[in-house]
Each structure stands twice: as C-alpha cells, then as structure tokens.
Amino acid sequence: MNTVIIRWFSLLKGVFINPALVEPFGLTLIEAAAYGLPIVATRNGGPVDIVKALNNGLLVDPHDQQAISDALLKLVANKHLWAECRKNGLKNIHRFSWPEHCRNYLSHVEHCRNRHPTSSLDIMKVPEELTSDSLRDVDDISLRFSTEGDFTFNGELDAGTRQKKLVDAISQMNSMKGRPAAIYSPGRRQMLFVVAVDSYDDNGNIKPNLNEIIKNMIKAADLTSGKGKIGFVLASGSSLQEVVEITQKNLINLEDFDAIVCNSGSEIYYPWRDMMVDADYETHVEYKWPGESIRSVILRLVCTEPATEDDITEYASSCSTRCYAISVKQGVKTRRVDDLRQRLRMRGLRCNIVYTHAATRLNVIPLCASRIQALRYLSIRWGIDMSKTVFFLGEKGDTDYEDLLGGLHKTIILQGVVGSDSEKLLRSEENFKREDAVPQESPNISYVKENGGSQEILSTLEAYGIK
Numbered sequence: 001m002n003t004v005i006i007r008w009f010s011l012l013k014g015v016f017i018n019p020a021l022v023e024p025f026g027l028t029l030i031e032a033a034a035y036g037l038p039i040v041a042t043r044n045g046g047p048v049d050i051v052k053a054l055n056n057g058l059l060v061d062p063h064d065q066q067a068i069s070d071a072l073l074k075l076v077a078n079k080h081l082w083a084e085c086r087k088n089g090l091k092n093i094h095r096f097s098w099p100e101h102c103r104n105y106l107s108h109v110e111h112c113r114n115r116h117p118t119s120s121l122d123i124m125k126v127p128e129e130l131t132s133d134s135l136r137d138v139d140d141i142s143l144r145f146s147t148e149g150d151f152t153f154n155g156e157l158d159a160g161t162r163q164k165k166l167v168d169a170i171s172q173m174n175s176m177k178g179r180p181a182a183i184y185s186p187g188r189r190q191m192l193f194v195v196a197v198d199s200y201d202d203n204g205n206i207k208p209n210l211n212e213i214i215k216n217m218i219k220a221a222d223l224t225s226g227k228g229k230i231g232f233v234l235a236s237g238s239s240l241q242e243v244v245e246i247t248q249k250n251l252i253n254l255e256d257f258d259a260i261v262c263n264s265g266s267e268i269y270y271p272w273r274d275m276m277v278d279a280d281y282e283t284h285v286e287y288k289w290p291g292e293s294i295r296s297v298i299l300r301l302v303c304t305e306p307a308t309e310d311d312i313t314e315y316a317s318s319c320s321t322r323c324y325a326i327s328v329k330q331g332v333k334t335r336r337v338d339d340l341r342q343r344l345r346m347r348g349l350r351c352n353i354v355y356t357h358a359a360t361r362l363n364v365i366p367l368c369a370s371r372i373q374a375l376r377y378l379s380i381r382w383g384i385d386m387s388k389t390v391f392f393l394g395e396k397g398d399t400d401y402e403d404l405l406g407g408l409h410k411t412i413i414l415q416g417v418v419g420s421d422s423e424k425l426l427r428s429e430e431n432f433k434r435e436d437a438v439p440q441e442s443p444n445i446s447y448v449k450e451n452g453g454s455q456e457i458l459s460t461l462e463a464y465g466i467k
Contacts, residue, residue, distance in 0.1 A: 038085035056089030189231035198397030204360030211250035219454035235261040237356030239318035263323035265371035358420035394418030416450030
C-alpha cells in the first residue's frame, strides 16, 4: 500500500476502511495505524484481533451498508473519537513490530522449556564479550546450546560438542570462501548519529562547511554521558573515492565513523576494516537489479528534449556494480524522478533513482537500495533501535531527502548549511507537496539555527532526552 497516500489521508483527518467479506489478517490495517489513521474494518478474522490490540477504530458487519456508513460518519464527525483512535493506534502499533513478535515467540519457547526441563536447548542472554571472531555473526542468536559435558547418557555427543563441531565447520567454510568470517561490529554502541547533510554549491561540489558540521556533531556527542557509546555514520550521494578525497582535503578523520554509506545508499563501507564493502548488503539490494541493461536505456530517457553527447555522460568514477552514475550538464532539462520511474517500469526495469550534487548527477541504484534502507540495515545488523538514532540533515537536499525525515528516528535539521539542492526534480508540480507526506509538527524533528555550534546541538539532544 502506498504509504504517501496514507500519510496524506491522515493529514486530512480521514479514515481507512477495509470492508472485506473475509480477511485472514489485515496488513493494510497495520500500515494505516502506523501512520495514525483510524480504521473501520470487517468484524471477521484478523481485524478483530487488530482492533482489540490497537483500540484504534470500529468493527462493522461487511454486509450491513448502513452500519458501515454510520461507523465512517461517527469517526469523521467526532473529532475527539478520531483523535483518540489515532493516539491509540500510534501508541500500540509496536505490538505488531518484528522485535515484539520475536519477544513473544521467545517467551513461548521459554515457557515450553520450563515445562520440559530435560530439553537440551537453553535460552541465555547474549554475552557482552564475543567468544571468538568466528562467532561474531552467530552471537546474536537468542537460542544457544548448553556447553556442559561431552556425552549424554546414551553415548551420543551432547549439544555443546555438536555446537563446537558446527562452529568449526562454519569457520572452515568461511575460510574456503576467501574472506574473513567476522563482520565488523561497533562493539557496545547504544546510539547512532548519522550525518546526511547534502551540502553542495551551485556546481554540485561539496561545500567545505561539511568539516565544521561533523566536528560540531562529534563534539556535542562527546559532551553527553553517552561518550564512547555513540557510533557515527556518514551517508552521502557521492562515491567512496569522492568521500575519501573530500575528507582528506578538509582534514576529517574517517576513522571516527563506524560506517560510510555511499552512492545514495547502494554501498556500505567500514573504515575500521580498511574500507571493506559490506558484501551481505550488496547481496540484499541486488533484487531485480537490471545491471548493465540500465545503461543504454537511462541515457535515452533522462532528457526531456534531444541532447548532445556532452549534456548527458556516464560518470565513470562513481559507477559501480550497484550504481550507475550519470553526469548532467547544468541547464539541461531532465525528467523528474516520478516520470523516469514510470518510463523504466514500462520497459520492465525497476530501479531507485536519485538526483544528487545539486541535480548535476543522477544515481541509478537497485530498487531496494537507498540511504534510509542502508541505515535501517545497520540498525538491525548492530541491534540499535531506530528510535535511538539521530539524523543530521539540512533544510533541503537530494531527491531522497523526504525519506530521511519520517520514521522513529530523531532528526536535527541544520538551517543554512545547504546551498543548492535537487528536490525540484523529485516530482511534477501538480503532484502532492512535501507537507502532504511529511508531518510538519513531528516531535521527532528539531531545528538548529544557522551558525549554531556544538552547544546548540547539545541542547537539542538534551531536549530529546539524550544527556
């Protein structure tokens, strides 16, 4: 379901209705509740449990037209009821999140284990110290085998010995692949600070104020009680080579960062592992990626009118296996993102399209890749909830800027740091506006005035409860 439409109807104080005759679950009801939209649903199947858990709407008989009409009018006409349903939905939606589902599942497993104490499975908390490098990815598993003893009473190998053999097999398999078994982890990080400021001048070059932005953010983080527990991520539309060059030029230490998200979210690199790329993330985002097939097609479709060879060229230094970068000459009229996506879909090509560097560059990346998806991936991979993540943005940016605004994370908008942006190429003028899709009075969005230093950033963090 289109989440933009849901946010729009929530802004208009509308109601979501699902009058299906038979509804096994009702995922659309969950999506509507997540954006604060009250619901009217069929008194059949999954919606009954959903409304009972969320208390954010009314149930009706799908065969009774008058009952459906009355329920809709009741929610629309009664502002207090509408607001109460919205509040309850947003408050209780976590009950249908994956972490909550996993906790419930593990609690049932724990209950079964207590009923059968002779079971060879034991549920333990993950230890803080990793047992070995080969277990860095295995350590997140909540179900762990007991490591006591060598043999059971019938002479068979016990769970601990089987676990050791399993770990040895995994280590041997990884060594055969020719790459380390361990994936870099930021240790005991409890929060993430993300710099995603798209600071470019009119020519698409990165502005030198990026250095000051990063220093102020790190200084503010050091002034909190969470010093050493806060990880830093840099998310950019530039390639890794460009990021390294600009940081060296501005004397920015990349080793201060736990991860670098490049090419609009199509690649993740780890500075503490000699800039090794996250191969698992690359595999994750390659779904339906057309690869080389996109090159010739996108060059023909980008411009709204015939262009010369110099107007649209391949930006070879930024191209990679998961990103096809195009350089756009200033003044050349190009199609907007929504128009390009539609034309590519008509040709069976599904991609994510991002204008960056003040609309002088176009990054064509896999459908499942984006800066927000890369950051969610890191959140899950490192076990840091998105609500404990703070994004530092400008007032405008690349065409994926809106995606970075909404969500559970906290956002600090630094005013006056961005020169030129690319958002004019996001969608046509007759389409919806940003305020229709992004809540303007969200408690998770704060502003720091122009030239605001580390102290003002610290005050904003304290307002979020980060002290």
